Amino acid sequence: MTASWIGFAYLLASALFILGMKRLGSPRTAPAGNRMAAVGMLIAIVATLFHEEIVRFEGIVAGATVGALIGAIAAQRVKMTAMPQMVATFNGLGGGASALVAGAELIRLAEQGVAPSPFVSVPIVLGTLIGAVTFTGSFVAFAKLQELISGKPTVFPLQHLLNLVLGLGLLGLGGALILQPEELRLFWTILGLAGLLGVLLVIPIGGADMPVVISLLNSYSGLAACATGFVIQNHALIIGGSLVGASGIILTQIMCRAMNRSLANVLFGGFGATTTRTGAGPASATGPVKSGSAEDAAAILDAARSVIIVPGYGLAVAQAQHVVRELGDRLIQRGINVKYAIHPVAGRMPGHMNVLLAEADVPYELLIEMEEINPSFPHTDVALVIGANDVTNPSARDDPSSEIYGMPILEVDRARTVMVCKRSLNPGFAGVDNPLFTLPQTMMLFGDGKKMMEEVLRAINEI
Amino acid sequence: MEESFALIITIFVLAMFVGFEVITKVPPTLHTPLMSGSNAISGITIIGALISAAAENITLSSTLGIIAVALATVNVVGGFLVTDRMLKMFTSKRSKENR
Numbered sequence: 001m002t003a004s005w006i007g008f009a010y011l012l013a014s015a016l017f018i019l020g021m022k023r024l025g026s027p028r029t030a031p032a033g034n035r036m037a038a039v040g041m042l043i044a045i046v047a048t049l050f051h052e053e054i055v056r057f058e059g060i061v062a063g064a065t066v067g068a069l070i071g072a073i074a075a076q077r078v079k080m081t082a083m084p085q086m087v088a089t090f091n092g093l094g095g096g097a098s099a100l101v102a103g104a105e106l107i108r109l110a111e112q113g114v115a116p117s118p119f120v121s122v123p124i125v126l127g128t129l130i131g132a133v134t135f136t137g138s139f140v141a142f143a144k145l146q147e148l149i150s151g152k153p154t155v156f157p158l159q160h161l162l163n164l165v166l167g168l169g170l171l172g173l174g175g176a177l178i179l180q181p182e183e184l185r186l187f188w189t190i191l192g193l194a195g196l197l198g199v200l201l202v203i204p205i206g207g208a209d210m211p212v213v214i215s216l217l218n219s220y221s222g223l224a225a226c227a228t229g230f231v232i233q234n235h236a237l238i239i240g241g242s243l244v245g246a247s248g249i250i251l252t253q254i255m256c257r258a259m260n261r262s263l264a265n266v267l268f269g270g271f272g273a274t275t276t277r278t279g280a281g282p283a284s285a286t287g288p289v290k291s292g293s294a295e296d297a298a299a300i301l302d303a304a305r306s307v308i309i310v311p312g313y314g315l316a317v318a319q320a321q322h323v324v325r326e327l328g329d330r331l332i333q334r335g336i337n338v339k340y341a342i343h344p345v346a347g348r349m350p351g352h353m354n355v356l357l358a359e360a361d362v363p364y365e366l367l368i369e370m371e372e373i374n375p376s377f378p379h380t381d382v383a384l385v386i387g388a389n390d391v392t393n394p395s396a397r398d399d400p401s402s403e404i405y406g407m408p409i410l411e412v413d414r415a416r417t418v419m420v421c422k423r424s425l426n427p428g429f430a431g432v433d434n435p436l437f438t439l440p441q442t443m444m445l446f447g448d449g450k451k452m453m454e455e456v457l458r459a460i461n462e463i
Numbered sequence: 464m465e466e467s468f469a470l471i472i473t474i475f476v477l478a479m480f481v482g483f484e485v486i487t488k489v490p491p492t493l494h495t496p497l498m499s500g501s502n503a504i505s506g507i508t509i510i511g512a513l514i515s516a517a518a519e520n521i522t523l524s525s526t527l528g529i530i531a532v533a534l535a536t537v538n539v540v541g542g543f544l545v546t547d548r549m550l551k552m553f554t555s556k557r558s559k560e561n562r
Contacts, residue, residue, distance in 0.1 A: 017504055018481055024489045024497050027553040034500050034550055038543040041507065048510045054517035059529040063516060067536025074537070075544035083549075087498050090542055093534040094505040100531035101508055104515035108524040119468045218498055218505075225508040230471060232511050238471055239478040240507035246482025247501040251494060344491060351494030358552040369491050 009047030010236035016040025017240055021247075027364050044236050080359045081316050084214055084349040088141040091217045095134025098224035099194075102127035103187055105231050110182050120231055121181045125174035127227035128187065129194045134220040136198030141213050144202075145348060151207025159204060160268060166197050205266065211349050212255045212266045219248020251350045258344035258370075260396075260407040289425065292443040294452060297419055298459030300443075304381035304417075306337040308373065310410055311353055312346055314387020314422070318449030321360035324386060327457045328362065340366050341373045341383075341410050343391040374411050383415035385436075387422070387449050393434045403432050413439055421445040421452050496549045503542025509535035 016036050023033025048054070078086045102124045109116050116124070143149045170193055177186040205213055222244025229237025256263050301307060309328060315321060328338045340362060346353035354367055368376075377383060385392055394413045395402035412418050413436055422444065425437060436442060445452050489497050512535050515528025 013507075014478075017507075018485060021482075021485050021489070021497075021501070021504075024493050024500065026490070027493060027550070030493055030496060031547060031550040031554060034496070034543060034546045037500060037504055038547075041503070041539055041543070044507060044510055045513070048513045051514055053514050055519045056517050056521075056525075059516045059521070059525060060513055060532055063512075063529040063532030064536045067533040067538075068540045071537040071539070071541030072544055075541045075548060078545060080549070083495060083499070083545075086541075086545065087495075087502060090499070090502045090538050091505075094502065094508060094538045097506070097512055097531040097534040097538065098508045100527045100534070101511035101515055104524045104527040104531065105511070107522070107527065108515065108518065111522055111524060215498070218502060221502065221505045225505045226475060228508050228511050230475075232514065233467060233471060234510060235471070235474055237507050237510060238475050240504045242475055242478035243482040243485070244501040244505040246479050247486045247497060250483065250486050251498065254491070254494075342491070347495075349495060350498060351491055351496070354492045355495045355549055355552065358549070358555075361552075361555055364492055364553050367492055 006047045006050060007235070009043055010234070013040040013044035013047075013236050014239040016043070017243055021243060080355055082146075083352060083355060084210065084347075085142050085145045087349060088138045088145060088210075088214050088217065091214065091221045092135045092138025092142070094221040095131040095138065095217070095224045097131075098221070098228045099128045099131025099135065099191065101228045102131065102231050103191065106181060106187055107184060110184055116181050118178055121178045123227045123230035124181075125177055125190065127224055127231055128190055129170060129174065130220050130227060131224040132191050132194035133198035133201065134217050134224055136195040137202045137213075137220075138198075138217050140199050140202040141210055141217065144205075144207050145210055151210075153206045154203040159200070163197065163200050166193060166200065170194055170197065201267070204268075209259075209261075209266050211345055211347075211352075212252055212259070212261075212263070214349050215248055215251035215255050216263075217248075219245050219252060222246075222248055254344060255350060258408060260404070289437055290440075290443050291446055292419070294445070294455035295459045296443065297445055297456045298463060300417055300419070301331060301336075301382055301384070301456070302334065302460055302463050304331075304336055306339075306376075306380045307331055307382045307384060308339050308341050308377065308380050308412075308415065310341045310343075310383055310385040310388050310392060310412055311357065312343075312386065312388025312391065313348060313353075314389075315449050316347070316353075316356050316387070318387060320386060320450040320453050321356055321362075323450055323453045323457060325357070325360040325362050327453055327460070328366075330457060330460055338366065339368050339373065339376070341370065341412075342367050343370050343388070343408075343410050346388065346391060370408060370410055377411045377414040380415045382417045382419060383412035385412055385418065385420045385422075386453065389422070389434055390432065392420075392436055393432060394436055394439075395432070395434070399435075412436065413442075416441065418442040419445055421447070421449055423448065492553070493550075496546050496553075499542055499549065500546040503539050503546065506535045506538035506542060509539055 020033040020037030023029040226241030396407040512531035
């Protein structure tokens with residue numbers, strides 16, 4: 001079918017994908033790795049253009065031009081804080097493209113009056129199902145992250161039953177399509193209902209769980225490409241799709257572990273839907289809270305020998321990355337040992353906080369992962385927590401009755417002094433009180449993260 | 464047909480193994496670029512889209528193919544470019560000076 005040299009070009013492309021991803025093993029080699037993968041993609045695309053079935057180029061040129069323009073502009077313009085939305089959107093587009101390719105192949109076979117064997121029709125059904133769920137699910141994830149719709153779980157009675165019926169119905173329709181591949185109405189029905197299922201599966205998942213959802217949808221977009229590869233018997237599609245599928249599965253596991261939740265619990269738990277969040281003000285915390293001024297904080301920081309900065313997503317919301325980096329630099333200039341502690345779910349997607357800090361020019365050598373930095377807290381003078389809450393909550397470690405018990409945390413409470421910069425005592429995403437705020441060694445710095453850090457920086461400069 | 468199916472299943476399973484091996488070695492610092500970069504790779508579905516889109520006669524099938532080409536191109540072009548943009552931040556001038 002395909003000329004053998006095209007097959008070799010696909011082999012080269014697949015090898016470049018694997019080598020490229022291997023180079024993502026270190027920040028130093030990663031840019032070259034990404035370019036290698038891009039070259040692999042270019043080789044695969046150019047080789048495909050020589051495929052015997054490619055006769056008309058107008059449609060390709062039109063589609064590719066529109067797509068390339070949108071992709072390039074989006075890649076240039078997107079803010080690093082909006083990266084999860086962008087990745088969600090791209091997952092969705094990839095899944096959608098795979099579903100359409102599966103459908104196009106089914107229709108082409110029907111137009112030619114060829115009845116596909118189950119080896120082709122089964123992956124067509126799978127590609128359509130996974131692709132359509134990824135497409136709509138990703139756009140719901142996008143809307144939640146962009147706060148176009150509420151980040152709270154949308155739950156209604158008999159939701160799981162409805163999803164189950166819909167899922168089983170889709171399997172039945174898929175079986176029917178495999179038996180009657182010429183019945184195209186079945187395909188359109190599957191496409192539509194799978195799209196509906198994608199929406200229904202993501203709406204009950206809370207905004208805080210989006211890192212898991214994006215990772216899972218990332219995996220789906222790869223698996224959809226894989227299924228399409230089975231349809232058109234293309235090795236490059238299968239290898240590329242598998243790599244992405246594997247990557248998404250690994251990231252999903254890492255995110256689940258970081259929140260101490262099972263995947264089933266994230267997908268079907270509706271976490272946070274039932275917990276009522278307490279209002280603003282100290283009413284939600286018990287015990288005396290010690291609050292300090294920027295000057296107090298500056299004096300303590302200046303006297304410290306070691307400081308660990310613990311950034312949370314609140315820091316990015318307040319756009320405080322740059323001033324925090326300046327503060328960190330100033331402390332380093334004064335001979336203080338400064339590190340940044342990164343919890344796996346500090347941002348809105350895997351590795352998000354690292355990108356936000358890299359954008360602010362914090363050297364990646366100073367960004368230390370949770371397991372590695374936790375043993376350092378007991379001999380650290382100051383832990384400076386900015387915009388992070390649940391990931392520092394000691395009850396996750398100490399209180400078996402806590403809702404977040406068992407979630408791995410950054411053990412900031414073991415530092416000699418803890419400073420927490422926060423707008424108020426409101427509980428975080430999980431809606432759980434944080435006893436860290438009432439510890440004797442904790443000083444609260446109430447205010448907007450950016451303004452407060454600017455004041456601390458100014459106060460330090462005056463010392 | 465069955466023989467070639469066994470072959471592509473083999474490729475699929477082996478590729479999954481390679482994927483797990485390679486990706487477990489990516490440090491958490493680079494997980495966001497890993498996602499956006501792998502996202503671009505999932506745009507490989509563009510190959511299937513190209514073949515469907517370029518059939519001799521314009522039909523429903525080739526129309527779906529053209530839409531798929533557009534979607535997959537956004538994925539490929541946007542994915543690689545945004546990953547490059549991010550990775551450059553990790554190796555900015557300052558980082559190099561500090562090394």
